[in-house]
Amino acid sequence: MLKINKLNISFKDSDDKYTQIIKDLNFEIPENKIIAIVGESGSGKSVTSLSIMGLLSENISKISGEIIFEGSNLIKYSDKEFEKIRGNQISMIFQNPMSSLNPSMTCGEQVAEILLTHSIVPEKEAKQRVIELFEKVKLPRVETMYSQYPHQLSGGQKQRIMIAMAIACKPKILIADEPTTSLDVSVQNDILKLLKDLQKENKMSIIFISHDLSIVEKLADTTIVMYKGEIVENNKTNLLFENPKHYYTKALLKAKPSSKLRYITLPTVESIINNIDTSKQYTKEQRNINHKKIYAQKPILELKNISKDFGHNSFWNFRKNNITNAVNNVSLNVYAGETFGIVGESGCGKSTISRMIMGLSTITKGEIYYKGQNIAEFTKTQMREFRKQVQLILQDPFSSLNPKKNIEKAILEPMEVNNILANKKERKEFIIELINKIGLDQSLLSKYPHELSGGQLQRVNIARAVALGPELIICDESVAALDVSVQAQVLNLLNQLKRQYNFTYIFISHDLTVVKYMADNILVMYKGKVEEITEADELFSKPKSEYGGKLLKWTQV
Numbered sequence: 001m002l003k004i005n006k007l008n009i010s011f012k013d014s015d016d017k018y019t020q021i022i023k024d025l026n027f028e029i030p031e032n033k034i035i036a037i038v039g040e041s042g043s044g045k046s047v048t049s050l051s052i053m054g055l056l057s058e059n060i061s062k063i064s065g066e067i068i069f070e071g072s073n074l075i076k077y078s079d080k081e082f083e084k085i086r087g088n089q090i091s092m093i094f095q096n097p098m099s100s101l102n103p104s105m106t107c108g109e110q111v112a113e114i115l116l117t118h119s120i121v122p123e124k125e126a127k128q129r130v131i132e133l134f135e136k137v138k139l140p141r142v143e144t145m146y147s148q149y150p151h152q153l154s155g156g157q158k159q160r161i162m163i164a165m166a167i168a169c170k171p172k173i174l175i176a177d178e179p180t181t182s183l184d185v186s187v188q189n190d191i192l193k194l195l196k197d198l199q200k201e202n203k204m205s206i207i208f209i210s211h212d213l214s215i216v217e218k219l220a221d222t223t224i225v226m227y228k229g230e231i232v233e234n235n236k237t238n239l240l241f242e243n244p245k246h247y248y249t250k251a252l253l254k255a256k257p258s259s260k261l262r263y264i265t266l267p268t269v270e271s272i273i274n275n276i277d278t279s280k281q282y283t284k285e286q287r288n289i290n291h292k293k294i295y296a297q298k299p300i301l302e303l304k305n306i307s308k309d310f311g312h313n314s315f316w317n318f319r320k321n322n323i324t325n326a327v328n329n330v331s332l333n334v335y336a337g338e339t340f341g342i343v344g345e346s347g348c349g350k351s352t353i354s355r356m357i358m359g360l361s362t363i364t365k366g367e368i369y370y371k372g373q374n375i376a377e378f379t380k381t382q383m384r385e386f387r388k389q390v391q392l393i394l395q396d397p398f399s400s401l402n403p404k405k406n407i408e409k410a411i412l413e414p415m416e417v418n419n420i421l422a423n424k425k426e427r428k429e430f431i432i433e434l435i436n437k438i439g440l441d442q443s444l445l446s447k448y449p450h451e452l453s454g455g456q457l458q459r460v461n462i463a464r465a466v467a468l469g470p471e472l473i474i475c476d477e478s479v480a481a482l483d484v485s486v487q488a489q490v491l492n493l494l495n496q497l498k499r500q501y502n503f504t505y506i507f508i509s510h511d512l513t514v515v516k517y518m519a520d521n522i523l524v525m526y527k528g529k530v531e532e533i534t535e536a537d538e539l540f541s542k543p544k545s546e547y548g549g550k551l552l553k554w555t556q557v
Contacts (some may be wrong), residue, residue: 001205002029002173007065009047009056018062022071023229025065029173034199034206036220036237038213038252040269040483041454043226045209050177051075052207053092056081088118091171095178096156098556103152104489106543108146110195114168116467133164137194153347156187163194176208184345184510189554192219211483213252214432217241223247247272255488261541266517267490275412291520298372300504301357306330306366308352326352328528329366336471339498339505339538341519343512343551349528350508354474357506358392359383389416395477397457401449408445411464418468434463438493455486459493466497474506479514491518512555516540524548
């Protein structure tokens, strides 16, 4: 279906010099098969897919080699020639549906546009075809969805719109670039099933790009592993997972937290390259001793029957109030030195709870106590101290930092606001020491957020939180957007800092294996309610709730 021969791609830097990113790639995409390309950020996965689509700018890139599709070399195609096949014979689903959809057009109009561009149907039939596509990708209320704008849809629904757009012209090849990253496990499961069903129905080939090997194992016929712009392994998926040959493939497979083993330190690419032993595990006895110590104390944080309602006016009747129960009667205790996990699908109330704890969202009903005091009764001085003691690390490291401030200023600013240390000299010395502790080079302090990778930026966000000397840190999907190897580094760092500073964590995630690795107790939420609060190992061995069992099944642990 598609053959790539000796593909080389270089990009121009600020000095007008070219740096080679892709080096002598050779692989084939057979007909009616799913081929996965895996590797961490910067390995060249997305650049390869963009070159197939003809989306690399000639002004900043240099491409050589062959991309053979139906007897023609796509590298030699003009923009006009590409327009005939792009979206028609070769289509692509991008990672972030929000930035890929036009916010000023309805979802239906955007899908209809591609049908009309390629003259698939006459204009009067376009709407009906779009509705049929929406039904095919299993969107609810298809007539309503046609008229809605992207911001009115959930992440999973927007991704289904992107899939409908990609398959509208029945392409021969579909490129799916990280289509399930940051989606919760239930939505992820639905999207993967949908892609597999569509592939069988339309007999198309899929190039599935991902850094999540657990997804690839379920989906792909063949897996290609990329590292630093080169293919280091290419094999049938089952053979590659059973017997990986290259050290990098072995590192990727080992870096994902196990549902059965709890390593003290997760293996990383670096540790495997340097033959560092990471085989030590926490024993059940060690865990029991630690839990006895933790739960003998009074809780540091108590949530008592808290609820959060969101009211919104009906479009047709402004007097009528529709109430959404985002969080419904939730109670939990968090103890000093504990990592308390919260899991559940998008919209279940996980992040709303974190915002209520931080005082960023009002509580409709119930009380939150910190060290025995109701936070609703805090004075301004007490609330300021509380917000210093309770820090939040968010999911997206890029949007969490001010792009106009360098890394040193980003860490320095909250320290100055909260009067941490005596003067600027002491603060700078502390920042340098902290940067070294979190595994970054101090030369990065003069750089700006756009100059750092996602993993480096998340370490900076952790440093900002740690700099204030908090007691409780809320990690809200803080590793969801990271590659598996970078994720392992960040999880190791969080555990190392916990041991060093005796932090308490609330760890929110949709990835059950990650939460199990980190957490002592886990709260399972569904539609704003508590399904169960269970010790992490017990949840995996014998969930108490039906929904907890479903999460485990979807995760296929």
